[in-house]
Amino acid sequence: MTRASRFRWLAIAVALLASRPAAPDRPVDRIAVKVLVIAPTAAEIQPWTARFGLTDTGALAGLSPGFPSLLCNGDGVCAVATGAGKANAAATIAAVAFSGRFDLSVAYFLIAELARIDPSRGTLDSAVWVHGAIDVGIAWEIDARTLPVGWTTGYLGIDASSPTAQSGVKFGTEQFTLAPALVAKAVSLSSAVTLADAPAAAAYRALYTDAAATAAPRVMEGDTASSDTYWHGALLGQRAHDWVAQVSGGAATYTTMQQTDNATIGALTTVAGTGALDARRIAVLHSIFHFDRPHPGQAAYDSLRADSGALATATSNLAVVGAPVVVDIVAHWGDWQTGVPQ
């Protein structure tokens, strides 16, 4: 089906509020989605629910038991929590896409989740629009106490000879670069928002010494590292920095860490290969609830478990920063449906 004919279908569906007679014996209501907000947990979806009046669209086979149906409104704004970790993320995306219940052909996808940040790059209650997502979990690993001379980490590429050698093995989900025009538009629409910030978060960031960590929170841009393994500390942070630089050929700078992005984007990209959606319409927003490593004088273990004071504010900032983009897409759908407006 051509792009133009998809738009005709969409227009007909919206105008008539009618079902597309897709199966000859069983008409199915297909919801024409303009924006699908995606996060690992229901807590990260909650800020969107009241703000956009999202309601249950009915159980869908294959979704996480903790979030068994998509929430949508009449404007084509929908949201789904996938469950934590890569398996859940990819499973939910594929389940939504292949359910036959949603027309995603011209939808925008906003992956909006909590993340930790490298204190040399930013701080608590900041929000980061992501350019590059690099998987740091697809790797070989040995315990770091047994390293050969010259190795700085126990992680190395699969079938590589050392951590600095290139891997010849490709799974296909190691690296994604999001459409620059969409990132730029999202930054432009959201950079003037007033971020929520908590006094406790302000006190916590003051324990760090990096200028980026002690500065006021802001809307910024960066690159992210994904892994099911929720690592923490200066040594694994340095490894993530080096890995992101190596895999991207120096194009990406490690900024935030989370578990699922490469699986979520990977699944969306797989679905895009069938023509059911457009992978150039994926945006990723990270709201910073914690650092990826301790402050001076703190042990890595204590840092991982510490209360940064930013969890509630960072959760609310997901919609504070993301909503202007969603609102603009809906309000100017005539422009957005054909691509990111200039």
Added chain:
Amino acid sequence: MRSLLALALIAGCHGHTGAAPADGSGDDAPPPGDAAPTGRQIKVMIIDMFVLEGSSFGALGLTQHLTVNGVDVHCNADDVCEIVTGMGYANAASSVMALVLGPQLDLSKTYFVIAGIAGVDPAQGTLGSAAWARYAIDFGYANELDAREMPAGWPYGYFGIGTTLPSDPPAPDYRGTFHLDDTLAHAAFALSKDVVLEDSADAATSRAHYPDAPANQAPTVLQCDVVSSDTWFAGTALAQRARDWTKLATQNDGTFCMSAQEDNATLEVLTRVAAAGKLDFHRVALLRTGSDFGAPYPGQTDADGLTMSLAAGGLGLSLDNLAKAAMPLITAIVTDWTTWQSGVPPE
């Protein structure tokens, strides 16, 4: 041999990419809805992760090709089919979900055989060993501190998310333990335990470095369990973590022997879709064969053990033995379908 593996892995990747038609031919497929199963009834679905695993089942003559939601499916006239998911959690989950939600196949009575190669724990097996799992445990969904920054006295830097110590069992919301059907796992083992597996002189030379059985013996069919992680871990400390975590996640009922990179993702999808009534999770079997040792022999470093692991002669064996170990189960299901269609027959 290492370059062979790299070639194989790259080829597998290409196979997966090729599964997604660029012409958008899946676009007008009718939505499956939530209706009762329709379509071609499949007796056995083999789930492989890269193309060489699939090639090991060449004797099945899987010459019929169809595309389900972008996934290439190969079948024979006995309604035995096979897919290649692509490697790692993301590819496994998205490919398997695409397959099971597709409208063309009725998978409600299908036996699923997940069949792939793996790292083998020398405490339980050797190069070429074939293990039917009762449990699949997620290794990678965890907290990790670099072992040089972890609290004093810890055995390794991994511990469960939502827990305090490496010795803690998984948190209540951990979804990383799958208990496969014991009756099916036992039947699969019983049908294949007397199979003479492939062995080789290269593998015999490599395993002779290990002082104890079963690592230094010829490969056999086993019943023991699989841990999965996108991260292909190896070495003394991390192998111990896999053993410990398997015990913690199964109330001491499981025994770690194989490490893989997809199974918990595949099983999460099958669990979810079984809950919607589209397939029967009691009909899922998991087979992994040892392509490389997951821990070094005495005197060998972790780094040498890992970086030289694929040159030890296990890869070809593990591929051959996938089919050797799986065929008795597949043959039994197909030849006595009238019995198997209603469940695993009593012995």
